[in-house]
Amino acid sequence: MSGRNSSELQVLCSSGQLLLQPLWDRLRTWEALVQSPFFPVIFAIITYLGICLPFVVLDFLYPWVPALRRYKIHPDFSPSARELLTCLGQTLYQHLVFVFPVTLLHWLCSPALLPPEAPEMLQLLRDVLLCLLLFDAEFFVWHVLHHKVPWLYRTFHKVHHQNSSLFALATQHMSLWELFSLGFFDMVNVTLLRCHPLTVLTFHVVNIWLSVEDHSGYDFPWSTHRLVPFGWYGGVAHHDLHHSQFNCNFAPYFTHWDKILGTLRPAPPPAWCCSCGGCPSNSGVLCDSHLNQKKHS
Numbered sequence: 001m002s003g004r005n006s007s008e009l010q011v012l013c014s015s016g017q018l019l020l021q022p023l024w025d026r027l028r029t030w031e032a033l034v035q036s037p038f039f040p041v042i043f044a045i046i047t048y049l050g051i052c053l054p055f056v057v058l059d060f061l062y063p064w065v066p067a068l069r070r071y072k073i074h075p076d077f078s079p080s081a082r083e084l085l086t087c088l089g090q091t092l093y094q095h096l097v098f099v100f101p102v103t104l105l106h107w108l109c110s111p112a113l114l115p116p117e118a119p120e121m122l123q124l125l126r127d128v129l130l131c132l133l134l135f136d137a138e139f140f141v142w143h144v145l146h147h148k149v150p151w152l153y154r155t156f157h158k159v160h161h162q163n164s165s166l167f168a169l170a171t172q173h174m175s176l177w178e179l180f181s182l183g184f185f186d187m188v189n190v191t192l193l194r195c196h197p198l199t200v201l202t203f204h205v206v207n208i209w210l211s212v213e214d215h216s217g218y219d220f221p222w223s224t225h226r227l228v229p230f231g232w233y234g235g236v237a238h239h240d241l242h243h244s245q246f247n248c249n250f251a252p253y254f255t256h257w258d259k260i261l262g263t264l265r266p267a268p269p270p271a272w273c274c275s276c277g278g279c280p281s282n283s284g285v286l287c288d289s290h291l292n293q294k295k296h297s
């Protein structure tokens with residue numbers, strides 16, 4: 001920023017870019033790393049494992065911290081070390097052996113260019129939301145197809161359904177075809193919308209966060225589906241139901257496509273809601289539906 005003159009700063013201020021410019025300037029000081037052919041795969045692995053880590057720690061603490069029990073969707077399930085290592089090993093193997101050569105090819109065809117200006121904050125938020133909505137629609141179609149056509153299910157999607165009780169590292173326990181399909185949907189949207197590189201990175205982080213949360217097995221009062229109003233977002237409770245019942249809740253994040261196609265199934269109430277009868281500590285905390293009932297009574 002120190003190298004910018006006052007007229008440049010005025011332009012940045014007036015366009016709303018100033019909010020993100022310091023962060024973007026900082027990232028551009030690591031230009032050599034960000035533009036290296038190794039960056040996409042390193043970024044994908046580090047982001048994924050970094051987001052999984054808190055949930056893995058919770059799974060290790062779970063036997064010694066009874067308070068965690070009320071937030072678990074399947075209170076009697078805890079992943080074994082073998083299950084954790086199998087999923088971790090598969091993710092690392094697929095990324096290093098298959099994803100890396102593909103991202104290398106993509107890098108050779110179109111090397112990353114880092115523009116000097118950051119995107120506007122509103123533009124970044126709008127593009128991330130649009131990418132999420134497009135990704136949700138694309139994966140919904142892919143997912144329904146891979147459940148309705150038995151050959152597609154058996155050959156490509158069954159691997160992801162091997163874990164009926166979920167844990168964070170099971171998020172990317174999937175066939176190579178499913179992994180590449182998700183990666184393709186991820187990339188095609190940011191390319192079609194001509195997203196700024198900072199928007200692309202933000203979308204990747206948000207997308208990985210939401211998919212890990214979907215598979216975490218923990219339904220907290222602050223989980224994303226409780227923060228988005230009007231039941232627009234399904235999240236962890238809905239996706240967990242998909243893994244146990246197979247024929248409902250096909251969209252990964254939002255609920256509108258399942259509502260339109262009649263495949264939306266409401267998730268059971270969380271154990272920590274005191275009106276649902278499972279609250280062991282009588283804390284008075286209520287889930288959304290009971291909170292709304294109380295407001296309108």
Ligand SMILES: [Zn+2]
Pocket residue numbers: 143147157161242
């Ligand atoms: Zn499925």
Ligand SMILES: [Zn+2]
Pocket residue numbers: 160215239243
């Ligand atoms: Zn899943």
